[in-house]
Amino acid sequence: MISVQEQDFNQQEEYDRLKCKTSVGAIVTFTGLVRDINNGQSVSDLSLEHYPGMTEKCLVDIVEKAKRRWNVIESTVIHRVGQLAISDQIVFVGIASQHRGDAFAACEFIMDYLKTQAPFWKKETMSDGQTQWVDAREVDQDALSKWVEK
Amino acid sequence: MIKVLFFAKLSEQLGCRELQVEVTAAEDTDQLFKYLIGHKAEWSNILTSQLCLKAVNQAMVNDNVLLKDGDEVAYFPPVTGG
Numbered sequence: 001m002i003s004v005q006e007q008d009f010n011q012q013e014e015y016d017r018l019k020c021k022t023s024v025g026a027i028v029t030f031t032g033l034v035r036d037i038n039n040g041q042s043v044s045d046l047s048l049e050h051y052p053g054m055t056e057k058c059l060v061d062i063v064e065k066a067k068r069r070w071n072v073i074e075s076t077v078i079h080r081v082g083q084l085a086i087s088d089q090i091v092f093v094g095i096a097s098q099h100r101g102d103a104f105a106a107c108e109f110i111m112d113y114l115k116t117q118a119p120f121w122k123k124e125t126m127s128d129g130q131t132q133w134v135d136a137r138e139v140d141q142d143a144l145s146k147w148v149e150k
Numbered sequence: 151m152i153k154v155l156f157f158a159k160l161s162e163q164l165g166c167r168e169l170q171v172e173v174t175a176a177e178d179t180d181q182l183f184k185y186l187i188g189h190k191a192e193w194s195n196i197l198t199s200q201l202c203l204k205a206v207n208q209a210m211v212n213d214n215v216l217l218k219d220g221d222e223v224a225y226f227p228p229v230t231g232g
Contacts, residue, residue, distance in 0.1 A: 049157060051157055054224070115229075119226060120231025133159040133227070133230075136227070136229065
């Protein structure tokens with residue numbers, strides 16, 4: 001399941017959906033939250049813009065890539081857009097697999113690709129009321145390199 | 151016509167989210183970029199002073215790509231989701 005949405009999501013519901021088959025032996029989930037600090041500056045809220053259409057295609061493509069490399073029985077990617085407050089959930093990636101190794105790897109792979117490929121952009125409002133677009137980080141690009149097949 | 155979209159910081163700086171460009175002025179993405187640079191006086195500096203990624207028909211491309219009527223080309227800064 002892939003969803004780009006404004007509304008929040010429920011961890012228990014997503015976990016239950018991933019657990020739907022008896023062949024599932026491992027579930028790994030990742031949740032990204034809105035932090036109150038970025039680069040040492042105090043953040044008061046966040047808005048997320050995306051490219052409707054391309055975003056969904058991109059997420060489908062990333063999940064397909066993961067499924068070709070690891071045993072993935074069920075998968076969920078949810079990314080929120082619009083206005084978000086501190087501690088709000090932004091993103092959820094859940095992988096159900098036969099074994100934990102595949103579930104951990106597929107989950108991390110999807111997050112690393114999502115962060116560098118999927119067309120989302122964050123704009124922060126700082127505690128002084130100023131707004132600023134978040135810059136892409138080199139560390140996120142570096143994270144991709146470990147997935148290059150040798 | 152070619153539908154051109156801008157997102158995030160780039161659309162704010164340009165003051166434009168979308169415009170239509172005649173195919174005759176943009177037979178490929180290199181030509182389209184040249185057209186956009188000349189579209190308004192301030193656009194040249196904005197478009198050339200930072201890394202702009204581009205997507206043709208919602209797929210990222212690096213190289214020059216031929217365009218046809220009805221194509222959608224988007225420009226945007228490096229992504230920051232997740």
